[in-house]
Amino acid sequence: PFVKEGKGALPKTYVMNVKDADGTTAKIGLIAVTLPFNKADYVSYTDPLQTAKEAYNGLKDSVDAVVAITHQSMEADELLAREVPGLAVIIGGHEHDQRFAKVGDIYITKAMANAKTAYVVNLQINKKKKTKKVTTKLEKLDQDVALDSATNVVVEKWNKIADDNYSSLGFDARKVMINRGEPLEGREVEVRTRQTNLTKLVVASIKDAAPQADVVVMNGGSIRVDDVVQLPISQYDILRTLPFGGAISEADMKGSLVIRMLETGRKNIGIGGFLHYNENLAYTNDKWILNGQPIDPAKTYHVALPEFLMTGKEANMDFLNPSNVEVVKVYPAAAKGQPLSDIRLAVVRYLE
Structure with missing residues (x-):
């Protein structure tokens, strides 16, 4: 397994615990797959679709919704939606030119590269009826979107680290x-x-x-x-x-x-x-x-x-x-x- 230094093996799934304004809690399970390209000799690989199915089946009975975060082709995402129809939504990547599709009840969202746009995905969970509803909205990321001050501090920190590294490489x-x-x-x-x-x-x-x-x-x-x-x-x-x-x-x-x-x-x-x-x-x-x-x-x-x-x-x-x-x-x-x-x-x- 892939091991994070000092922390043991990284988990294959993640559960996000959320709470709304009236105190109602929900569990959202996250699974993730990526295309096995530019393979490294020291990494082991499994089939993305089969791995996603196994991860979903291991989560679905203990959470209120499962979201897939992917980095693979739109065709592969559409296949995932057909093969795992219980997913709430697929938040995808890989294509850089903005893609959007709906397979059955599952939305597949892929925003533009270089943070030009972002899909805002709203997931509503009705715990009593055990239903979920997803809506999506495409937002442009331009000068009208204010910088987050806390995030900007982190960005400036890493910009400084990057500049120092570039200098050490002769740039x-x-x-x-x-x-x-x-x-x-x-x-x-x-x-x-x-x-x-x-x-x-x-x-x-x-x-x-x-x-x-x-x-x-x-x-x-x-x-x-x-x-x-x-x-x-x-x-x-x-x-x-x-x-x-x-x-x-x-x-x-x-x-x-x-x-x-x-x-x-x-x-x-x-x-x-x-x-x-x-x-x-x-x-x-x-x-x-x-x-x-x-x-x-x-x-x-x-x-x-x-x-x-x-x-x-x-x-x-x-x-x-x-x-x-x-x-x-x-x-x-x-x-x-x-x-x-x-x-x-x-x-x-x-x-x-």
Whole structure:
């Protein structure tokens, strides 16, 4: 089990005890599931739907309502609603573009990313009749919503911790890097389907850090900002755009593997494994063309890419790892502080 330091195993469910104005109490059971993506070797995984069913069945007779908090696709949430019709509501995540559905009597709510909106879920429980009623309301989170003073103290505390950490990694978070031109397009629906000015910037930065590379690729899922980044653009904007960071790997690969990687990336449209690549590379007439010539399956090419891609853990790319016989050579990792050591440093250095 997952163990919290000094506290033993974390519970699989949680019961919230609430009380209304007249003193009536109720128990609300909470269950939670998430999609098993980017799996780690040291974590064990169970089937989300089966786990949710077991958690619900273990709670339903001891509480007045059960709420599911999820991070999975809308399709998976809809299946959960059909398979566990006794749920009060599903408060979901994963999609960043706001979703809402009703399956039977169960509402599924997913607000916009980056705290642009929030669904307010009102759960009314009639203990005498043993019934429950759910209503939802979508609220915009803008300047009309006042800051909570206690929460803001905590936010400022963690902002200070973050700034100190960025500094230790070689970043000046408040330094402006771009103060004129167009905003950078980083919305998930865009960077996982096509090249944008932001993806071109990141790819160009990788190429600048690895000038010997014939082929430069980057997975759209590296970009997590899911927003149009407005001017002026600071180093902090680069950090929040590429929060995972990670080194840039260099490897020599056979053209056959390069083609397979590019084809998989092209077919990964709409998900994080969609690949962006350097401007002298193009897909034309069902062929990959580099510097005006088709990529030769037998030739060896020097490739630069985020280190995560070389783990084989990107969607449909388990073949892309150092043990593949078509990987001729993997170059040593760069020293800390070098542009190749962190993709975000590469972008900063490119813009300087």
